[in-house]
Amino acid sequence: MSYCLNPDCQRPTNPSATQFCQHCGGRLLLRERYRPLQPLGRGGFGRTFLAIDEDLPFKPLCVIKQLHVPRHTGSHFTKAVELFHREAMRLQELGEYPQIPRLLAHFEQEKRLYLVQAWISGQTLAQELHEQGRFSEGKIWELLQDLLPVLQFIHQHQVIHRDIKPANIIRYNRTPTLPQGSSGWSGLSASGIDPAARSLVESLSDRKLVLIDFGVAKSLASPTPCTGTIIGSPEYMPPEQIKGKVVPASDLYSLGVTCIHLLTQVPALDMFDIANNHWAWRDFLLKGTRISDRLGQILDKLLQEAISQRYQSVDEVLQAINASQITSQLTSVQARALHLSPLTSASARSSAVTPTHCPGQLSSAIGVDYTKLRDLLAAAHWKEADQETWAVLCQALGKPLGRYLLPGDLSKLPCEDLQSIDGLWMKHSQRRFGWTVQVQVYQSVGADYGSFCQRVGWPLHNSTSSYSSLKFNRSAPIGHLPSRVWVGGSYWWRHMEAIATKLTECSPQSVKKIGVNPA
Incomplete structure (x- = not known):
């Protein structure tokens, strides 16, 4: 099928080969190339759609992101346009990295702004949590090992994500599964991958985590300081971000909140003890669940309210993880010796x-x-x-x-x-x-x-x-x-x-x- 991207269209679903919407008359193809198939989601300032690239022989899948702000006037709309352009800039600056979706196009059509990115097959961690339940300690270690190098990469490129949360992390599935509802288009193939992104996808190990949605990412190299509008998801924000300021350690705080939410399946803000100004996440673990001291200490430091008490960089977190794992291995060897x-x-x-x-x-x-x-x-x-x-x-x-x-x-x-x-x-x-x-x-x-x-x-x-x-x-x-x-x-x-x-x-x-x- 084809899907009309006119936000005001009441019946956006159309037959596959249609060039114009049968209800509102709007053009269905973007740049005479990208055909939207179905909506994937919406949030913030955008709507996302699964699409195909009809310029290429195998019609590979891609994702279209459309700027969508209900009221197209005032400072709210101006800020949304700025953020949308900024996302394209950030993705262009970051270039090609296997765990960040590749930017394929950025353009305006019929007074609407669009981004086109490589399609990443898989579920977000928010979806995985909903379907499979609480994460084990082992899965949290895997998350840290997978995602910290991505944050290290973007921070080295002077970019702060500002919206780390389970919904913005996809677990890549090398055996593609099409989004629910996509079977209505007869020519759609789960194996279709944009050639420009193929080498990156092939270098990505199955089940690796991919960081998405750079719509509110901030450049440290910007001529203006990292202050101003409060942007992001409040339940995952560090205190300084709520005040309109961010540093690389701000992403680490959000990563810590993401981890404790996945461990407990409890809304993040419900775990914050306002009276004592700290995260009481251990009180919300499932009865009988025990988290090791080494993981607990790392999470506690990620979650420190004061920036000075938090890990200052990804390098510091990785060093702490390495130290804890090697110490644990040596301790394990010594512990087994006690039984001899x-x-x-x-x-x-x-x-x-x-x-x-x-x-x-x-x-x-x-x-x-x-x-x-x-x-x-x-x-x-x-x-x-x-x-x-x-x-x-x-x-x-x-x-x-x-x-x-x-x-x-x-x-x-x-x-x-x-x-x-x-x-x-x-x-x-x-x-x-x-x-x-x-x-x-x-x-x-x-x-x-x-x-x-x-x-x-x-x-x-x-x-x-x-x-x-x-x-x-x-x-x-x-x-x-x-x-x-x-x-x-x-x-x-x-x-x-x-x-x-x-x-x-x-x-x-x-x-x-x-x-x-x-x-």
Whole structure:
């Protein structure tokens, strides 16, 4: 079918091939290209519609957003037009990112403004909550791991979303399901994807979260300060946004409110204790539900009323998550050891990191001298130690100094040497850095290399020619060092998989195997 976008049309449904509305006479095709099929929703200043692009052979699906303000006069309408144009600008600035719908077009037709975006198949978290009920702690961890890198990306591009809430987060479904009611158009195919967006969609893992609706997003690079009109969803707004001001930490507050709403399925404002000025969300958990202290502490800090008491950036949240997960894993290993016999328990405790090797022990199967690496690490000369790590790797593998190494080369690295290098990094960083730590982070994100890079603070591209993107201090994210500057080859990004495999081979109990298959 075709759907008329004239807001005043009383019978907007039309046959599929119709060019003009049979009721009001309005033109059905936008730009003689985009055919609206059915309404998807409305809210704020816009209405959204499922549509197809008739210019392309497979007639791929897309989404049309129409500016719709009942009264087209006064400051209210002027503000709506400004926000609509701003959404297009924000989407254009953000460019192509898999977890943000791609902007396909922005135009005016018959004195109405439109945006056209790539269609993302899936449900919003608000719909998922309604159908499936309260989220488990595991699903909240997954939400944080999925969405924080998106916020990190937009904040790095000087954009604040200002409307983080379950209705603006879609869980992508790689097997498309058409919206209810779309079966009325015989030519509609769930497999239709706009070619311009195809590469982005294909790079998006199934069930990943996508952030939508940048209609109220604000640019930090704007010549005017981030103050003025109160915009967003009040129940998810931080105090400063209610006063017309926003900072990157404002999005983090809204993310925290989103998490506690999904955990409890209770309206957000019902959980705020006005008398004591704090979120009493634990009081609304389903009876018998227990949330771990590590997640509770992270949510509590996201929800702090004072900006100064809140996480200041996505990086800080990711570091807190990494620290809590690694601490939990090490604690779990130690806890299991308590159930063993005294002799076995002592052995397990001494080998929690590298069971067959003492951390910091200097030994080599082929006579490599690790004294310099030890001394640099002991003095916290992290950059020089990172450079020395490349040098000793070359020596241990019989390669010329400075030669880039392939991930496959690591299979030839003697276990003694791997454990010596890793043990020195673990010992002198108090288990903040080292390959064991990196593998634990890698496994905690399901062996997803992109997510791993986000966690440890590495760029997604391979920066082998410069140390400019690295931090050489203890405030660097957990697992940030040693770096990957030594990695070369076409499949450089598989180095983490190779390290995980080799570490598991050399020390089977040192890392918990999650999605990593030893060779």
